[in-house]
Amino acid sequence: MPPERRRSIAAELGLSKLEELEPDDRVPRHVLDDLWTRIPEWSGDADFGLHFAERASPRALGLLGYLARHSATVGDAVARVVRYQRLLMDASDVDAVFATDGALTIADGPQVGTEPWPRHLAEAVMGCFVTLAAGWSGAPIRVESAAFQHAEPASVAGHLALFGCHPRFDQPRNYIVLSPASARQPMRDADAALVGYLEQAAEARLEAVPHPDEWVERLIGAIEAELGSGLSLASVAERLHVGPRTLQRRIAELGLSYQGLVDSVRRRQAEQLLRDPRLGLEEIGERLGFADPSGFRRAYLRWTGTTPRGRGRDPHQL
Structure with a gap:
């Protein structure tokens, strides 16, 4: 995005130093909501969140991205994202639960008692679980079902393309369910020794993040x-x-x-x-x-x- 456009957006949101934000900076929830509501409007992209997930860069996750990438399986990677999610944002209620058949339900969204995330933020976050896992494992990730808190948009063609299923809308939580085979899918760059080292660094950083x-x-x-x-x-x-x-x-x-x-x-x-x-x-x-x-x-x-x-x-x- 051109610097002048960033400054214009910052001025409209009352965030004068938006262009100076670094990956580790923590953005207040109300500013995050504004960004994910207004930037899609300015872009004119009706499926901004889905397209964001398709183009997501692992580098945006920082240390957490490396931890996930070098985990043994997709399920292990998701578990580490849940464990260390506060390295990315505070205002999130994320969990991952394995069913008896091995299917993995990943839920993420606002903290209980707060307003739902803007549509595009919810779709970007849940979409990133799919696209990043597919990129790191080198295999398609099958989503058995998906759900979102927001209302159903006029078209779900983008959702069908990304998730492979028709999500349910107006639901209590945002979630996707990965098939057992996808949850067990090995990661191409799995490295137990490196993960052990990175987890020590992640624990140290987590302690430094205000809870x-x-x-x-x-x-x-x-x-x-x-x-x-x-x-x-x-x-x-x-x-x-x-x-x-x-x-x-x-x-x-x-x-x-x-x-x-x-x-x-x-x-x-x-x-x-x-x-x-x-x-x-x-x-x-x-x-x-x-x-x-x-x-x-x-x-x-x-x-x-x-x-x-x-x-x-x-x-x-x-």
Whole structure:
């Protein structure tokens, strides 16, 4: 991409140093979403994510790419991608599960409770599992099924070409299922000794990457402590000993929203409190920080599609 175009994109996204980003730089989730939403629009490519996967360079994965390339099999390579994925991005919930017949399900996407990835990011990530594995193994990779969180696009011809099957859309997670033979496929450059050395380097780098989980747990704890006290962002920030602007920035960098976190905490607490037959809706609403019972009922209806009374007190219905 020409430097002037990069500067133009950076200016439109409010990311003035986009052209200076290095492969190891960590891009906040909201900026990543903007990039993967707007760049495909600017490119005019209706299948930008799929085409990105087809042209993906292993060098973009850095150390993790070398680890995968020199693993024994495709399945081993995927397992290492899952183990060390935080070397690439924080805002990802990735896992790989082998079925009893040897088929391998690879799921990747946003962290639980956050907005789905933009369509092209999801398709690029899942597509890269296929194209890179095929390139490193030197064999076709058969995908038995695929699914995405986003809605079905007008044409799926590109999906059929890349994945070899018609994906399902509007699903809870993004995933692909590799056939048992593909999961067992040997890698052309397998090197156990080199992998052992590279894993030591990967472990050292992983320790140096800040992990967001501990901070998120502290944030959720602060919200819980403020449930009956108005739940202002300023009061939660004070509990965490940071300024409100700093708190907003850190939440945005994780791809979360303050109100989304508050709703998540309130809903979890509501489900626990509704199991106690001694508590009325008014008291439950007060404990959750609602000004009146009607506010609690409206929020619960938005979360679950039914009212607290409609759910009753059976925990299996909550």
